[in-house]
Amino acid sequence: MLVIEDLQVELAGQTILNHIDLEIKPGETHVLFGPNGSGKTTLLMTIMGYPQYHVKKGKIFFKGKDITNMPIHERAELGIGMSYQRPPTIHGVKTRQLVQICAKRKQGVEELARRVNFEDFLDRDVNDGFSGGEIKRSELLQLMAQDPDLMLFDEPESGVDMENIALVGKTIAMLLQKDLEEREGNNRPKMQKKLERTKMGLIITHTGYILDYIAADKGQVLYEGYLSCVSNPREILNCISKSGYKECVRCIIGQNS
């Protein structure tokens, strides 16, 4: 379980996030909406542990441990993983090597790569000249190898063409065990299958396309550093596309006052 309590975060001396409370239970996937610059990526980077995001107040707990001041790689070992929107290029380091690092072993990389149609990229330098879709597939491949319990997705559908969006969507669903019902050999009742799910997800999306593939449990809106009430992600998306983020802001203000 991920628990965030009254979190305040600064980046380069500016307060980006305020009074953030968030709880993601095992098996749950949350969707995060919000306009550009509202602090969505900041929230993900803070959970992952990027040191430039200073936690000024509040705490983050994961699996019962206070991870507020834990270094990034220890959080990764504890089971937090992230799919980045614009990951850096690393010259001379092959994608294969990075996937092996994620998996902590050398075998099985080809098989994993096949699942996201990425075998041909394994011997390319990490993110070097990758298109938007290729970056996303590379990120998902790394997450597949890493197999974390909490996965943070920063706009997984941005820059992905219509053909690949299904692949990306289905892969995320698989990572988050949203496809348990469809997996072969599982004949237990549907509600019980839901309980078997342990993976947690937090997904930033602008378009909501990803919701066609993943049944998200909860949706929230981040606006000017504040997090709105929890609601059904579809309803939030409808509200935003009909009346814009402004309407959601009213909702937040209504709550906080």
Next chain:
Amino acid sequence: MHYRAELLEKAKRAINKKAALGPDVDLQEFEKAGVAHKELTDQDLLRLPEEEKKQLIMSGLDPTEEQRSGTFFQMDTKTVYCDVKQKGVEVIPIRVALQEYEWVKDYYWKLVSVDVDKYTASVELNLHDGYVIRALPGTRSVYPIQACLYLGKEGLQQNVHNIIIAEEGSELHIINGCTTSPHLKRGAHLGVTEYYVKKNAKLTFTMIHNWAEDMVVRPRSVARVEEGGLFLNNYICMKPVKSVQMYPTTQLVGENAVARLYSIIVGSPGSEHDVGGRVYLKKPGCRAEIVSRTISNGGKIIARGHLIGEVPEIKAHLECKGLILKGGVIHAIPELEGHAEGVEMSHEAAVGKIAQEQITYLMSRGLSEEQATSTIVRGFLSVDMPGLPYQLKAEIDKAIEASDKDMM
């Protein structure tokens, strides 16, 4: 031997001539007299003390001679082992070659002038040894030839002259290691090398420097590449050394001749490297590429590169990239010189640090900060050297691997 007398005369006149670049070295501080060593057999090679063997292996000389076409091994002033396993490839100590083969004089001091500076002059005046390696026309060396120039005597100035000839249509790969005894502190190595790559021949020459902290090193070399020839030159120096200065020149004299020069240098505290490459592109269709990767851990590195395009329809690129990890200086000096319309020349130079963003990215995949840094640095140094036989690639990877611990 009239020509030798002339060369000696010329050398004498240049004995005090300072080099154009690099700190001046007082050669009088070093001994030049011959050092006695007995000749070795292949079995003796295997029986060398472990720590000595380790030094050899680190500089690319495999004492088992597996996957090697031949071996040349010079200790101090004397060739102690010289063996060739492949037909069509000749490996001859240069003193023997000068006495026994008339053709050698057509190559001896024909590319490098004996009076370039006091270092070339000193090599001629006190020539110890060196090798002539030659691939006969059409011969393809299956495995690389390994050569090692080893310095064991404290305070010695080792003078070496090498000639490498890849005859028409031949293919030759050489690993040349230069190293010292693990106990040696102070010494000098002066090495003249002349490379001849004839029509449609291919020569790969990988030089691994594995020196001691108080060594001064002054290689002087020129390569001449004829029509359709390919010269691949790799240089690796990752161990401390007091001072290395070299600026090897390659002349592309025939149409479609190609030169690729790659160097990997790690500068430790107290070390000074002034290293570069210069390529003249003299005929249409010539191509050249100079790539250097330098890391400073507190040393001083001057990374030079100079491309001279003399005719149209040539293509050349220069890339100098440096990382300053633990202080020190990296000075990149890329030069492009076009002398005709239609030359296509470019360069890319960068000196900086590892991007924090790359470190944190790898950390979020489970690596510690040190592991992430080391992965990125190794990536930075692992330059793709096209056309390298895998044995050479393995040697280079080994050198990077071994020095990884020293760097961090």
